[in-house]
Amino acid sequence: MASYDAILSNRFSIDEAWTLPVAERHGAYRVARKALTAMTPDQIKEEVKAANIRGRGGAGFPAGIKWGFLPKDAETTYLVINADEGEPGTFKDRQIMEKDPHRLVEGCIATMWAIGAHVTYIYVRCELVKSIRRLESAIAEARKKGYLGRRPFGKDYPLEIHVHPGAGAYICGEETALLNSLEGKRGEPRLKPPFPAIKGAFGQPTIVNNVETIASVPDILERGGKAWSDITLLPESFRDGGTRLYGISGHVKTPGVFEAPVGITLRELIYDFGGGMLHDDRPLKGVIPGGSSTPVLHPDHKVNAPKADDPMHPWHGKSHLDVPMGVDTMRSIGTMLGTCCAIVMDTSVNMAEAARNLMKFYHHESCGQCTPCREGSGWLVDVLDQIGKGSATRADVDLLVDISNNMMGNTICALADGTAMPMLAFIRKYPQDFYDAVESGMGENTRLDDAVRATLFAEAAE
């Protein structure tokens, strides 16, 4: 198994690294001091641009370019950190907030200086009580030490960070819904444009970035943008740099969060980091690469890029599991990198049931503003329930496809696409599971936990 340096996660295993003295003994705040006292905002922005860091929240937009959209003459600019972590299968940001909150605080300090902001709001979903406590105490420590407040590191540039709790709504992870929620409103996404960089929190230009994106800024500034970018295993032309957190859950032996360069393969993630399939006699059936909104991949499906000038040509004919994971490489094979947290399913899983589980989630979480999303997600669940009851026909599988197709492309936010695309992939890649369900139903008897059920009783049975 290849071994990679812990960079972003280098304090995760240190005892009490969430306290300032320990974090500082292991390198925290050196970069923030340097940024504020020896670097200009433009220099910082240049390094972040050179780092080719793609947003870690799911959409993969280059952070350096996003920062460049801010108007030059803005009076008030805000930094907002997206810590709503709710994409099913995703559990990486929580590691940073619980184990090394000072890294995020330090990233916020450097970023605020770079983009001309004085205030950061960290929007954390309220269920993450431990993350909220760790962040609040880290912020208080930093303030006391003079790293935040009126004169951080002695510089006449006031900085403040506030933690803002959510209240339970997946949609608040969408950046404009998050901004409404921050303003004390219902978390309904806004029409874009205007984008948050022009008109965001409280009507002011705002940069919204994911926890991991901003927590990477100290390392980028420490090593230099180019050097940090070069950590990636992808060719430079992909402009997808650095190191990142990968997650893996479901039917593997050792689920968890691991750091590795951008561009490891799903095979590495599953069989090295994840320790391989949970049961040696139950092979991989499918893997959702980066959170539930990213279409499932089938291990037998191969890359088709016969033309020599196709950027994917080097992987022509290889399994989807052997494609290096990057924002654009995953898009090229019909899925998305998303949050880089994979969900692994073995052959005990009925994909129609897996789809039903997720469609129920999306139906529950649709904010209801757009008809195709609100009605479409409900209809998908209804049809899947009919299939489950055994009272559907094969035509209902086509109906699922039609409903999905009609949900895409004309809604306010990407939740509708994030519902329809995975639904389509489940059907396209595992049609037999749906047809079998039509024949014999999947009602009460179909469970997703057959692979592990007996082990849950292990102790009780003794």
Next chain:
Amino acid sequence: MTFSLSQEMEAVVDELIARYPTKMAACIPVLHLCQEQRGWVSPEVIDFVAGRLEMSSSQVKGVVTFYTMYHQHEVAPNVIWVCRTLSCDLRGAKTIQEHLERRLGCHVGGTSRDGKVTLLKAECLAACGNAPMVQLNDEFHEHLDVAKVDALLDELGVAPLPAELRLQPPAHEEEEE
């Protein structure tokens, strides 16, 4: 019956309001404080928050009904959220839910016979690698199995079930027969 916050909490509200350029922005955290004190978001709580943050009661109500973490009805002193999203389901969440329902004597959405615990279904709680999991009040309990759930419920003082009523392990798998 009107609602008011303790003096201590009132000071926190002032501090919260000071964090934002508008009073309304404190709505979500202030509602959390009120729920902490009252146990749920009653109509009186809504009126109180509206008055305190210069919002209309219908605006506050619109917020309360949008989010799942505000209880719009009274709940038991303990709330268990059981995650049933995909990663947890793959690792046994349905079994965990069935076991909880049996022992508590209520379905998801209900309160146990003894009134001690309200059982609710959660969507992914960002603990997928440690599935299956539940949130009990403020705390996550991860890597669960039937015995660990029993230990949690014992601690809450929920009566044990007679053996014949307990959830049974699945019959032996075919390949082992």
